[in-house]
Amino acid sequence: MTTSPPHHAASVRPGTGQHAGHPAIEFVGVRKDYLSHGEAVPAVKSLDLAIGQGEFFSLLGPSGCGKTTTMRMIAGFEEPTAGKVFLDGKDVTDVGPNKRDVNMVFQSYALFPHLNVLQNVSFGLERKKLAKSEIKRRVGEMLEIVSLTGMEKRQPKEMSGGQQQRVALARALVNHPRALLLDEPLGALDLKLRQQMQVELKRIQREVGITFVYVTHDQGEALTMSDRIAVMNSGLIEQLGSPRNIYERPASRFVAGFIGTSNLIDGQVSHVDGGVAVLDVAPGERVLVPVTGQVQPGRALEVSVRPEKIDLHRTMPHDSAASIVSGVVTEVVYHGTSTNYTVATSAGSDFVVFDQNAHDAEDVASRGERVFLTWAPQHSYPIGV
Amino acid sequence: MNRVKRTLAPYLLVLPGGLWLLVFFVVPMVTMLSLSLQEGDIVNGYVFTGHWQTYVEAISDYQTQMIRSLVYGAITSLVLIVLAFPVAYWIAFYGGRKKTTYLFLILLPFFVSFVLRTISWRMLLTDDGVLLHPLKEAGLLPSGFQLLGTPTAVIAGLVYNFLPFMVLPIYVALERIDPRVVEAARDLYASPATAFRKVIFPLALPGVFAGVLMTFVPASSDYVNSELLGGTSTTMIGQVIQSKFLHTSDYPTASALAFALMAVLLIGVFSYARALGTEDVMKVAAR
Known part of the structure; x- marks a missing residue:
C-alpha cells in the first residue's frame, strides 16, 4: 500500500512519472530501537525530516548519535520501529533495499572483492536487466566521470584507497539513483586526498544534479560541502539549517561545542x-x-x-x-x-x-x-x- | 655471532618437525615403495627385484574397488557440500556471540573414537534398530528393507564422520565475508537469492574447495565405514589394502595398491585444482 505524507498533496507530473513537489526523502515520526540483551535501546528517538530534491544534505554528529541508522533507514537496511519513510512521496517503509531507487557509498567502500572494476560498476545495471550495449555505454561514461578509464580489468585490492573510493562512487552513481547515500566516504583517506575528493564530490553532485545524503562526524567536511546540515545527538536532531546558520547561530550548547570552537x-x-x-x-x-x-x-x-x-x-x-x-x-x-x-x-x-x-x-x-x-x-x- | 644465530634460527626451528617427518613419513614411504617392487612370500622373505608388474596385476584385479572408492569419496563430498553449507552459513551469519559454542558442538563427536562412533552407527542402522524398526512398524518401509550392507549406509557413515571437515573451511570462508559487501549487493538491486548466488557463494568457494580436499581424500581411502556398515558389494580399496597387509601378508600387492591409490588421488586433486583455477580462488580467499 502506498500512502502520501500527510502534509503533501500528491501531485504527479504527467509524463515524468516523478512526484513533483515532493521532498526526495522524508521521515515522518520515525523511531528506531535496537534490541540489546532483550532491552530496547533507542538509536533514533524521534525524527521528522524532509530532504529536498537535488540537495546536498549532511547528517552530522558524534558516533552513536543515530546518523548512520538514519541513513540505513533510507537505504532500506533498517526498518523503523515506528513511523514512515517516504522516497519521492512514496511510502517505502516496508520496501526492501533492492527495490529502492537510492544507492549507497559505503564507509569501507564494500567493493565486491571477486569482481574487477568493470564488473563492480556494472553490477546494479545488470540486476536491472539493461541491454549489454547500454550497460557498456553507461559504465564507460561513468568511469570517465570518476577518471578511472583504463582500469576496467583491475581487481579492487590492486587499487589505492582513493581509486577504490571512485569505484564505489561510480558503482552507485551509474544507476542514476534518485538519491545517493554516502556513509563517511572519505574517512579512510589521508587529508590531502580527502580535500581533493570533497571538491570532486561537490562537482559531481552539481553535474548529476541528484540528492546527496552525506553522513559524517567531520564538521569541517559538513560545513564546506552541504546545502543543509542536520546536527544529531543521542538520537535527535539538535539543529537543522545551512552551514552558516549552524556555525553562527548554534541552537544548543552541544551544537556550539561540536561545530568549530x-x-x-x-x-x-x-x-x-x-x-x-x-x-x-x-x-x-x-x-x-x-x-x-x-x-x-x-x-x-x-x-x-x-x-x-x-x-x-x-x-x-x-x-x-x-x-x-x-x-x-x-x-x-x-x-x-x-x-x-x-x-x-x-x-x-x-x-x-x-x-x-x-x-x-x-x-x-x-x-x-x-x-x-x-x-x-x-x-x-x-x-x- | 648474532648474525650467525639469526641465519641459523629458521633451520633450527624446522629441525624437530623436519626430523619427525623424515623418520615417520619419508622412511616408511621409501620402505613401502621398495616393498611394492619386491618378490617372495612371508615364509621365505621378500627380495627387491624391481618387479613392477605387481602394479599392473594389482590394478587390474582391484580396479572395481578402486573406482568404487573414488565414486564413494566423490558422492560423500557432494552430499557434504549440500549438508554443511547451510550449517556453516547459519553459524557464520546468525551465530551471534555463540559461534564458538556451535562450532564446538560440530566438533563434539570427535571426542569419541572414530571406530566407536561407526560401531554405534551400525547399531543405529541395523534391520531392527531404533531407526528402521519404528518405520517398519508404522508401515512406512517394507519389512524386508535393509540399510546395513548397502552403499547408502557406507556413504552415510562417511558423510557423518567427515562433516566437520566440510563445515569448518566453509565457515571460515563465510565468516571472512564483509557483511557490507552483501548489503552493497542488496543496495544494487539484488534480491536475497541473487546476492547469495552472485556474491556470497563465489566468496565462499575457496572454503568449499578446501572442504572437498579435506573430505574426498580421506573418504576415498577409508576402510572403517565400509568394513562396519557395508557388505561384500561395497568393498573399498582401503579394505583390500588392509586385508592384503594383515590377513594374506601379500606386502608387495598391498604396497602397490597403496601407491596406486595415492597417485590417483594426487592426480585427481591437482586436476581439480587446475579446473577450478584455485590460484585465483585462493588469491581472493587470502584477501
Missing part, C-alpha cells in the same frame, strides 16, 4: 538597552548580547562567541559599544595563518582566540601577560533563546 559565557542580565542585553561579568567588564523580545533583568543567559571574532588588546580599550573581558594568557600556539591564544578570563571559563597573522609578524601577547578581549555585540550569540 566556541567560547561559552554564563551570566545574568543586568539590564536591557535598545535590544542589547548587558551581562556584568566583573568590574569594568561586560558582555553585550543582542536579544529579541522580552528578556527580564536577572535572567540567566548562556552566550557563545567564536574565537575568530575576538580582538586581543594589551591595554584596556575605551570602546563602550563592545563586549570587554580581561584575562591572562596561558597558551600561545602559532598556526601559520593565525596564532591561537588561550586566555583564562574573569568571565569564568578559558577563552580561545584566533588572531589572524595578517599584519603582525610578532605575537600580540605572550604567556602570562594580562590582556583584554573585545568583540562586537552581534558576535555574541545567546544559546537557546
Whole structure:
C-alpha cells in the first residue's frame, strides 16, 4: 500500500512519472530501537525530516548519535520501529533495499572483492536487466566521470584507497539513483586526498544534479560541502539549517561545542538597552548580547562567541559599544595563518582566540601577560533563546 | 655471532618437525615403495627385484574397488557440500556471540573414537534398530528393507564422520565475508537469492574447495565405514589394502595398491585444482 505524507498533496507530473513537489526523502515520526540483551535501546528517538530534491544534505554528529541508522533507514537496511519513510512521496517503509531507487557509498567502500572494476560498476545495471550495449555505454561514461578509464580489468585490492573510493562512487552513481547515500566516504583517506575528493564530490553532485545524503562526524567536511546540515545527538536532531546558520547561530550548547570552537559565557542580565542585553561579568567588564523580545533583568543567559571574532588588546580599550573581558594568557600556539591564544578570563571559563597573522609578524601577547578581549555585540550569540 | 644465530634460527626451528617427518613419513614411504617392487612370500622373505608388474596385476584385479572408492569419496563430498553449507552459513551469519559454542558442538563427536562412533552407527542402522524398526512398524518401509550392507549406509557413515571437515573451511570462508559487501549487493538491486548466488557463494568457494580436499581424500581411502556398515558389494580399496597387509601378508600387492591409490588421488586433486583455477580462488580467499 502506498500512502502520501500527510502534509503533501500528491501531485504527479504527467509524463515524468516523478512526484513533483515532493521532498526526495522524508521521515515522518520515525523511531528506531535496537534490541540489546532483550532491552530496547533507542538509536533514533524521534525524527521528522524532509530532504529536498537535488540537495546536498549532511547528517552530522558524534558516533552513536543515530546518523548512520538514519541513513540505513533510507537505504532500506533498517526498518523503523515506528513511523514512515517516504522516497519521492512514496511510502517505502516496508520496501526492501533492492527495490529502492537510492544507492549507497559505503564507509569501507564494500567493493565486491571477486569482481574487477568493470564488473563492480556494472553490477546494479545488470540486476536491472539493461541491454549489454547500454550497460557498456553507461559504465564507460561513468568511469570517465570518476577518471578511472583504463582500469576496467583491475581487481579492487590492486587499487589505492582513493581509486577504490571512485569505484564505489561510480558503482552507485551509474544507476542514476534518485538519491545517493554516502556513509563517511572519505574517512579512510589521508587529508590531502580527502580535500581533493570533497571538491570532486561537490562537482559531481552539481553535474548529476541528484540528492546527496552525506553522513559524517567531520564538521569541517559538513560545513564546506552541504546545502543543509542536520546536527544529531543521542538520537535527535539538535539543529537543522545551512552551514552558516549552524556555525553562527548554534541552537544548543552541544551544537556550539561540536561545530568549530566556541567560547561559552554564563551570566545574568543586568539590564536591557535598545535590544542589547548587558551581562556584568566583573568590574569594568561586560558582555553585550543582542536579544529579541522580552528578556527580564536577572535572567540567566548562556552566550557563545567564536574565537575568530575576538580582538586581543594589551591595554584596556575605551570602546563602550563592545563586549570587554580581561584575562591572562596561558597558551600561545602559532598556526601559520593565525596564532591561537588561550586566555583564562574573569568571565569564568578559558577563552580561545584566533588572531589572524595578517599584519603582525610578532605575537600580540605572550604567556602570562594580562590582556583584554573585545568583540562586537552581534558576535555574541545567546544559546537557546 | 648474532648474525650467525639469526641465519641459523629458521633451520633450527624446522629441525624437530623436519626430523619427525623424515623418520615417520619419508622412511616408511621409501620402505613401502621398495616393498611394492619386491618378490617372495612371508615364509621365505621378500627380495627387491624391481618387479613392477605387481602394479599392473594389482590394478587390474582391484580396479572395481578402486573406482568404487573414488565414486564413494566423490558422492560423500557432494552430499557434504549440500549438508554443511547451510550449517556453516547459519553459524557464520546468525551465530551471534555463540559461534564458538556451535562450532564446538560440530566438533563434539570427535571426542569419541572414530571406530566407536561407526560401531554405534551400525547399531543405529541395523534391520531392527531404533531407526528402521519404528518405520517398519508404522508401515512406512517394507519389512524386508535393509540399510546395513548397502552403499547408502557406507556413504552415510562417511558423510557423518567427515562433516566437520566440510563445515569448518566453509565457515571460515563465510565468516571472512564483509557483511557490507552483501548489503552493497542488496543496495544494487539484488534480491536475497541473487546476492547469495552472485556474491556470497563465489566468496565462499575457496572454503568449499578446501572442504572437498579435506573430505574426498580421506573418504576415498577409508576402510572403517565400509568394513562396519557395508557388505561384500561395497568393498573399498582401503579394505583390500588392509586385508592384503594383515590377513594374506601379500606386502608387495598391498604396497602397490597403496601407491596406486595415492597417485590417483594426487592426480585427481591437482586436476581439480587446475579446473577450478584455485590460484585465483585462493588469491581472493587470502584477501
